[in-house]
Amino acid sequence: MAQPILEMQAITKTFPGVKALQDVSMSVERGEIHAICGENGAGKSTLMKVLSGVHPHGSYEGSILFDGEEVQFGSINDSEAKGIVIIHQELALVPYLSVAENIFLGNERVHRGFIDWNVANSEAAVLLARVGLDELPVTPVGQLGVGKQQLVEIAKALSKQVKLLILDEPTAALNDNDSEHLLGLLRQLKAQGITSIMISHKLNEIAEIADTTTIIRDGRTVETLDMRADEVTQERIIRGMVGRDLGHRFPPHESHVGEEVLRIEDWTVHHPTDPERVVVDRANLTVRAGEIVGLAGLMGAGRTELAMSVFGRSYGSHITGNLYLHGKPIKAATVSEAISHGIAYATEDRKKYGLNLIEDIRSNISAANLAQVSSSGFVNTNEEIRVAEGYRQRMNIKAPTVLALAGKLSGGNQQKVVLSKWLFTDPQVLILDEPTRGIDVGAKYEIYTLINKLADEGKAVLVISSELPELLGICNRIYTLSAGRITGVLPQAQATQENLMELMTKDKDEVR
Structure with missing residues (x-):
């Protein structure tokens, strides 16, 4: 040999x-x-x-x-x-x-x-x-x-x-x-x-x-x-x-879907540096309390652009359309306004946009809601540690202390810190962009379990993912996006990889 x-x-x-x-x-x-x-x-x-x-x-x-x-x-x-x-x-x-x-x-x-x-x-x-x-x-x-x-x-x-x-x-x-x-x-x-x-x-x-x-x-x-x-x-x-059988890739979950929380109507977004180019074209989408809704599309379809533009117009130019929360129109022209209305967005690039890798877990978790841990204009460090420790235990973040640097954590634990940061803002709508990218199957199972728990607490959850099996495994409904347009929406029971891909590759001119 x-x-x-x-x-x-x-x-x-x-x-x-x-x-x-x-x-x-x-x-x-x-x-x-x-x-x-x-x-x-x-x-x-x-x-x-x-x-x-x-x-x-x-x-x-x-x-x-x-x-x-x-x-x-x-x-x-x-x-x-x-x-x-x-x-x-x-x-x-x-x-x-x-x-x-x-x-x-x-x-x-x-x-x-x-x-x-x-x-x-x-x-x-x-x-x-x-x-x-x-x-x-x-x-x-x-x-x-x-x-x-x-x-x-x-x-x-x-x-x-x-x-x-x-x-x-x-x-x-x-x-x-x-x-x-x-x-x-x-x-x-x-x-x-x-x-x-x-x-x-x-x-x-x-x-x-x-x-x-x-x-x-x-x-x-x-x-x-x-x-x-x-x-x-x-x-x-x-x-x-x-070291064990994952009997199912996705944890079992019984959904309890309530009333509509978020509605997006006729949402149009133009490219930030090329205003003639339409990136999202008259999108309509709803998410209800306790519901996990998926957003599927090929690279460049406009999924992240849609999510970021809804989250305080943090992407795009010449944005038109309407946002409704519990049936009432809202304005979310800035990230601060979006957060104040109870909208949170966990980015697909946690290392670049989601975390400060040279800061500790404590500072990252409190970053989006400093007012909650501050008094008279100063951050209360003890309160920061108390809050972060609570999330460390709740989210099963594997770190010896909340003073550990975020950059030293594994990908799955970094993602849990990102989720903790946004949960600390007490959102009604949680937009998760590629929440399991770059993490292993064991950590994915934990993230899916956390998403189910958030839905059970009455959160409206929108999940963007490039992995169709993931969307099929955890979502109640799945929207498809192609060339900036919503091309369809399917309930979980009717969705397959084949019919989702057919909708994801649909020519936008075929969409009425």
């Missing part, structure tokens, strides 16, 4: 007060696509940081063999010199530099002491063609979408003569088309002899593309599954990840 390209043996990594990895071992065969699964905080990313030298040799116990020899990386430059390249979930590109400049940043094409731009752009063009990206090398990276930026990162890896490519949640922020293109590219790289390790929470993608899957739970290796020989189902992977 051929020698594995990578062997990690008895890796143990300890942070102050936390053992992130304990005796983790894994082996990766040459030329395979190897998936790593586990809940948030299981140690997946930490293990890859050990491998790539982000956590240098000497800061962990155990040994790493690559290409048949033991390696001791002191930095990420050392691992890249051996052909190991890691692409983190948070892309490390400079938006104001060109594609070619980003590809060769730190690895410039120099001739006689000067960068040879002709060579750089020419080589970049070859690499872009190799990853299937039809963009000019001089294009600023900031002008590209996330899917194309991901391809630029892979082109950058290929420029370093990569042998082992590590991708941390590569499709978490991609739409279905971009995800499928990326998975196809990994297959092409495999055919060219390049080995890949992919960390992902998307079990359907793992089942589709992985040759082997290693499951990590609580910092330990649970098992490695041969996806080619074994009959490996998504349920089988989940059982390994969470």
Whole structure:
């Protein structure tokens, strides 16, 4: 049998007060696509940081063999010199530099002491063609979408003569088309002899593309599954990840739907910098007390734009239409006004817009309702801590104290802090934009349970999600959006992925 390209043996990594990895071992065969699964905080990313030298040799116990020899990386430059390249979930590109400049940043094409731009752009063009990206090398990276930026990162890896490519949640922020293109590219790289390790929470993608899957739970290796020989189902992977059967992906829920809370009528939104472009076109939508309503649409359909424009007109220009709360017209021209009317919006990008990552849990939870924890113009720290501690327990936020930094939490716990922040405003309407993006199945189940509880408390909940099974699993009704227009609404009992997709791809001219 051929020698594995990578062997990690008895890796143990300890942070102050936390053992992130304990005796983790894994082996990766040459030329395979190897998936790593586990809940948030299981140690997946930490293990890859050990491998790539982000956590240098000497800061962990155990040994790493690559290409048949033991390696001791002191930095990420050392691992890249051996052909190991890691692409983190948070892309490390400079938006104001060109594609070619980003590809060769730190690895410039120099001739006689000067960068040879002709060579750089020419080589970049070859690499872009190799990853299937039809963009000019001089294009600023900031002008590209996330899917194309991901391809630029892979082109950058290929420029370093990569042998082992590590991708941390590569499709978490991609739409279905971009995800499928990326998975196809990994297959092409495999055919060219390049080995890949992919960390992902998307079990359907793992089942589709992985040759082997290693499951990590609580910092330990649970098992490695041969996806080619074994009959490996998504349920089988989940059982390994969470240590138990999730009898259902979605918690059982009996809805008690009451009177209408929010009504949106003839809502039209124009693009903020291109007023001629209509982003949301005469949308009509209602949400009732105790009801969970879904909003489905392809990337660019206008889902987030609709939600943000309703939430204090925080997106768009030339907004027209009417908002009603309990049948009475309201004005919500600012975020403060929207909050005062009992409307809350949890953003799809929790790290950029939902949280202050360098502040603690306490400060994040109180941020949207400081008046409630203030007296005579000063924040009452003790009251802040009391409130935050209450939410920490209620939402099962896994942190030793509310003084822990939000940026140190796992994705699922960060999402719970975001929800806590908005619940502290005591909203009547809660708009959740991609509430489970980038979190594992166990944490998703907890979030679904929390959403059900909010509905049971009489909240009107609007959920935006790119995952149709998620909407089908938790929503009472589902609206579909295409090119800015509402194209239909289906009750849960009548909705399927097929008829939702048909409505999501409907031409707007077909909508009356």
